[in-house]
Every structure is written in C-alpha cells, then in structure tokens.
Amino acid sequence: MMSNSVSARPYSGVIARLKTAGLRPTRQRIALGKLLFEGENRHVTAEELHDEARAAGVSVSLATVYNALHQFTDAGLMREVVVEAGRSYFDTNTGDHHHFFHEESGHLEDIPSDQIRVDALPTAPAGTAVRRVDVIVRVGSSDS
Amino acid sequence: MMSNSVSARPYSGVIARLKTAGLRPTRQRIALGKLLFEGENRHVTAEELHDEARAAGVSVSLATVYNALHQFTDAGLMREVVVEAGRSYFDTNTGDHHHFFHEESGHLEDIPSDQIRVDALPTAPAGTAVRRVDVIVRVGSSDS
DNA sequence: CGGGACTTTAAATCGATTCTAAAATGACCT
DNA sequence: AGGTCATTTTAGAATCGATTTAAAGTCCCG
Numbered sequence: 001m002m003s004n005s006v007s008a009r010p011y012s013g014v015i016a017r018l019k020t021a022g023l024r025p026t027r028q029r030i031a032l033g034k035l036l037f038e039g040e041n042r043h044v045t046a047e048e049l050h051d052e053a054r055a056a057g058v059s060v061s062l063a064t065v066y067n068a069l070h071q072f073t074d075a076g077l078m079r080e081v082v083v084e085a086g087r088s089y090f091d092t093n094t095g096d097h098h099h100f101f102h103e104e105s106g107h108l109e110d111i112p113s114d115q116i117r118v119d120a121l122p123t124a125p126a127g128t129a130v131r132r133v134d135v136i137v138r139v140g141s142s143d144s
Numbered sequence: 145m146m147s148n149s150v151s152a153r154p155y156s157g158v159i160a161r162l163k164t165a166g167l168r169p170t171r172q173r174i175a176l177g178k179l180l181f182e183g184e185n186r187h188v189t190a191e192e193l194h195d196e197a198r199a200a201g202v203s204v205s206l207a208t209v210y211n212a213l214h215q216f217t218d219a220g221l222m223r224e225v226v227v228e229a230g231r232s233y234f235d236t237n238t239g240d241h242h243h244f245f246h247e248e249s250g251h252l253e254d255i256p257s258d259q260i261r262v263d264a265l266p267t268a269p270a271g272t273a274v275r276r277v278d279v280i281v282r283v284g285s286s287d288s
Numbered sequence: 289c290g291g292g293a294c295t296t297t298a299a300a301t302c303g304a305t306t307c308t309a310a311a312a313t314g315a316c317c318t
Numbered sequence: 319a320g321g322t323c324a325t326t327t328t329a330g331a332a333t334c335g336a337t338t339t340a341a342a343g344t345c346c347c348g
Contacts, residue, residue: 139272
C-alpha cells in the first residue's frame with residue numbers, strides 16, 4: 001500500500017546510488033540522501049536540509065551538509081540553482097527544466113522543459129561553449 | 145572628434161537623472177553615476193566600482209558604493225543580475241535583455257532580447273504575477 | 289580485530305554585504 | 319551669505335552564508 005508519494009525508490013536505493021557515485025555510504029550521507037532522494041524532487045538550501053535532518057533526529061553538522069550537497073552535485077545527483085545573491089539552492093531534479101522563483105517566500109518551483117521554450121540562442125562568444133541555459137521566472141504576490 | 149564611445153549623454157545628464165529619481169546629487173553619487181551611465185552599458189560589482197572610483201581619484205567608501213547601487217536599482221536606473229551565489233552584479237541596461245555568463249572569468253555579456261526567445265511560458269502559480277524572466281546562458285572555454 | 293584512508297566535526301576564518309552611530313554635507317529659508 | 323536640519327557619507331564593527339582547518343571518529347579491507 002505504499003504509504004506515500006511517487007517515490008518508490010526501492011529499499012535503500014540511496015546506498016546503491018552513493019556507491020555508484022563513488023561516495024562511501026556513511027551514516028550522514030545515507031540520512032541526507034534519504035531526505036533528498038526518496039520522494040518528490042526537492043529544492044533545498046544547506047541550512048534547510050540541516051534543520052530538517054536534525055528535526056528528524058539525525059546528528060549531522062552543517063559543514064557535513066555542505067560537503068554532502070557539493071559531493072552529490074559533483075557526482076551529478078543534484079544541481080545547484082542560483083537565484084538570489086548570497087544563498088545557494090540545490091535541486092534534486094537533474095533533468096532539463098527551469099524554475100519559478102517566488103521572491104517573497106524564497107520558494108523554487110520547477111517548470112518542466114516542455115512548458116517553456118528558449119529559441120534562437122545566439123552563438124556563444126568565440127572560444128566558449130554553452131554549459132547550461134537557466135531560465136528563472138521571478139514571481140511575486142499579485143498585489144505588488 | 146569626440147574622443148571615444150557611443151556615450152554622448154550631454155553635459156551632466158547624470159545630475160538630472162539623479163534628481164528625477166529623487167536622489168540628491170551628491171558628489172559621490174554624481175561621480176559613480178558618471179562612471180556608470182556615461183558611455184556603454186556596464187555590468188559591475190560593488191567592489192569593482194569602488195576600485196574604479198578610487199582609481200579615478202574619487203574618494204568614496206565601499207558602503208556608499210553599495211548604498212548608491214541599491215538606490216540606483218530601486219529607482220529603476222539599474223538592475224541587479226544574479227548569476228553566482230555570493231556575488232552581486234549590477235547592470236546599467238534596464239531594457240529587455242538577457243545574459244551570457246562566462247564562468248571562468250566571471251564576465252557578463254548582454255544578449256539583446258531580439259536574439260533570444262522564450263515561448264510558451266506556463267502561467268504563474270496562483271496568486272502570483274511574473275515580475276521578470278531572466279535567462280542566463282552559462283558559457284566556459286570550449287576545451288572544458 | 290587492526291590499520292590506514294576517508295569522513296565528520298567544532299571552531300576558526302573568509303569574503304561579501306549590511307549595520308552603526310558619528311561626522312559631513314546639501315538644500316532650503318530668511 | 320548664514321543658520322538649520324534632514325539627508326548622506328563614513329569607518330569600523332557586525333552579520334551572513336559558506337569554506338577551511340586540524341583533530342577526532344568511522345568505514346572497509348583483510
């Protein structure tokens with residue numbers, strides 16, 4: 001009866017994912033990985049994830065959360081999204097998509113790539129190659 | 145023979161612009177305004193502008209540069225561009241356009257709005273209105 | 289179980305930005 | 319011109335998110 005969500009990554013797929021990524025499945029990485037990868041895609045800041053882990057009874061330092069988020073990102077399990085100066089978001093959705101950013105709440109929401117189109121990209125400056133295209137749709141409460 | 149540039153904003157248009165924006169034309173704001181608004185459009189960080197001002201013999205504190213950049217932005221004379229966590233760029237081009245961001249050099253370059261198209265925007269989440277759409281094309285040297 | 293490489297950690301540090309409260313300045317009035 | 323007062327600037331301290339440090343802890347292999 002699968003208590004909740006779309007999730008359904010089988011029993012501790014997290015450990016397998018970590019190993020595949022060349023990361024030792026330590027207690028902390030497993031706990032953070034479960035919070036991040038079991039269930040829906042997520043957008044988190046290091047602080048948020050840290051609070052969440054502790055709230056869930058996992059003892060983990062903020063530095064470790066930063067380390068893990070960067071390691072997961074380097075391993076291609078997540079990606080970093082920059083929307084606000086001075087704060088980093090990490091996104092568990094590594095597929096092709098873009099974002100709504102709610103300026104008041106600081107909340108990010110995915111825009112599936114088939115719901116937006118970027119056309120007619122100019123050629124990259126000489127000597128450079130395009131690494132990624134980010135589209136941020138900034139929204140605010142309608143009574144601004 | 146007009147020594148350089150497209151500039152040609154007439155004699156101290158900067159003062160008029162400041163007044164129109166409701167900002168007192170102080171020595172510092174005028175000097176920064178000239179660096180920013182006379183000549184081509186620019187992308188600067190606070191530190192860069194501060195260094196440039198001092199190099200030009202203008203005595204101004206970093207805090208004042210930050211103040212001025214925010215005031216100019218609030219007044220609609222500039223806009224802030226977020227491309228890297230932990231660093232703010234300010235852009236003198238307030239028109240509709242997007243950006244190339246060169247990841248190695250930290251350099252920003254405009255993409256005129258007619259050279260890019262964003263279509264099929266999904267509707268904003270309920271209760272919200274779109275404030276802006278930012279497209280960042282991240283490029284790096286082609287031999288990555 | 290034992291050893292060594294990899295991890296985690298608390299604490300110190302960093303760079304960017306903001307805040308503070310005091311000193312300086314600009315604009316208005318007469 | 320001079321006086322006045324709100325606005326602005328400033329140096330320095332403080333804050334913020336993030337990273338680094340070096341020491342303590344853990345994981346994995348035989």
